[in-house]
Amino acid sequence: MAPAILWYRRDLRVHDLPALAAAIGDGGDDGVIPVFCFDDRLLGGRFASARRTWFLLQTLQALDTRWHELGGRLWFRRGDPAEQLAEVVRETGATVVHASEEFSGFGRARDARVGAALADAGAQLDLHPGVAIASRLGEIRTKTGKPHTVFTPFSKAWADQPRRELIKAPSALHTPRGQRGELPTLKSLGFDATDAQVDGPPAAGEIAAVDAAKRWASAPLADYESRRSDLAAVTSRLSAHLHLGALSPLLLEHLVREHTGRSATTYRTELAWRDFYLQVVLHHPHVARLEFQARYRELAWEDDPEGLEAWQQGRTGYPVVDAAMRELAATGYMHNRARMIVASFLTKDLHLDWRHGEHWFMRHLLDGDLASNNGGWQWTASTGTDPAPYFRRMFNPTLQQKKFDPSGRYVRRWCPELAGVPDKHLAEPWKMTPDEQDDAGCRIGYDYPEPIVDHAVERARAAERYQAAAAAV
C-alpha cells in the first residue's frame, strides 16, 4: 500500500470530515499525508486580505497541533497546487488524493486542473462532501429540475434532504516521515502584520470552534429569534470558523436540531442561506463578477471616490452606517443587519457599484466568503438571486437605527463622539440645534460629520436608476 493524501482547503478540521475518513481507509497502515498548499493566486488575488490570511495561519497552526497530538503532522507547500500535489504524489507513491468538494467557479476549475495533473502523476483526485451542510447540494432542484434561485423553496427542499451521518474525529492518526515543509509567516506571504490586526478575534482552530458552537447551542441560541436583529446583541459569531471549515456545518446543524422552538428553526434557516449561496455560485459561476439579473447589468453606477472613502472610513454622517463600518475596521466583523444597512447605503444612497462594497468587505472581514458575501451584496443591491423589487431593499438608515439600536448602545460604542447625544437625536444628530450640540459635546461638521447625502433625495434617484436599467432591456 501507499499513504493517501488529504488535500486541505477550507475544511480545516479532523472532526466530521468525509475526505479524511476516506483517506484513512485508503492509506491504511501507511497513513495519511495531510497537505495544505498556499496558492498565491488565491492569497494575492482580487480578494487578498491580510486579516483573513492571518486567521488562516492561526487555524492551520491549531490544525497542525491537533494532528500532532493524534500522531500525525500537517505538510505545507506553496505554489500552484497542481504542481505541488503532483510532486507530493511522486515523492510518496500515493495513488489517491482526497479533498472536500468546492463550489466556486475558481475552485472547480482549479480542481479539474489538479485532477488532470494528478492523473499524469499516477494518482486520482476524489472529492467528498464536507463544506456545505447538504451533502448533495447540487441535486437540490425545483420540481422542473432547475437550480433554485429563490431562497424559500430552496430552504424547504434543503431541510428535507436526508443528511449524511456525522463522522467522529479519529482517535489516532499516522503520517509517514517526509519533507513536510513549514508553516509560512504572514510576512513571507506578502502581508504586513499591522494590516492583519483586529480587536478580539475568535480563538482559532477546531477545538475552539466546536467549543464555541456547543456553548452557543447550550444557551444563547434560545434568544436568537427575539434578538438576532438587535445590533448590540451577540449572534453566534461562528461565520469565520464555518468559512475555513474549522467547524463542520453539519455538526452545527446537529447541535441546533437538538433544540426545539422558533429560535432553533430560525437559526437553521440562517444556515440554509450559506448553502443557498454555495449552490448559487455552483450553478451560476458568473455571479462572481456579474449581476445575476441580466436586466441590472447596465445599471448606471456613479463615480464618487469621496463618497466611497467616507463610507469606508465610517464618516457618512449617518450614525448607524458609520458605527457598522467602524466595527468592521476594528474587529473584522459586522452584524448581519448592519451589513444590509451599509450595503444598501453604498448602492442606493451613494449609487456606487456593489463590487466596491464586496471588495472592501472581502479585504476586511475575517469571515469574508466569496459565495455568502457576493450573495449578500447582490441581494441588497437587488441585482441577485431571491429577487424582490429594488424598493423593498432600500434601507432607511434612520429608521433602521431607531428600530434595531433603540438604546443607542451599538452606535455609541462605535461612534464615541456621539456618546453624549440624547437618544431622541441619536439617529439624526444633524437635527440638533447649536445649543443642543454644545450640551451633547458634539458639534456637527466638526466632531461628527454632517450627513453626506439626504436619504429621501437619494432614494428617489435610486428608484429612477433601477427603473431606467430595467426599462432598457
Ligand SMILES: Cc1cc2nc3c(=O)[nH]c(=O)nc-3n(C[C@H](O)[C@H](O)[C@H](O)COP(=O)(O)OP(=O)(O)OC[C@H]3O[C@@H](n4cnc5c(N)ncnc54)[C@H](O)[C@@H]3O)c2cc1C
Ligand atoms: C452584504 C453582506 C455581506 C455578507 N458577507 C458575508 C461573508 O463574507 N461571509 C459570511 O459568512 N457571511 C456573510 N454575510 C452573511 C451574514 O451577515 C453573516 O454570515 C453573519 O453576520 C455572521 O455572523 P454570525 O456567525 O454571528 O451569524 P448568525 O446570525 O449566528 O448565523 C449563523 C450562521 O448562518 C450563516 N448565515 C447567516 N446569515 C447568512 C446570510 N445572509 N448569508 C449566508 N450565510 C448566512 C452564517 O454561516 C452564520 O455564521 C453577508 C451578509 C450581507 C448582507
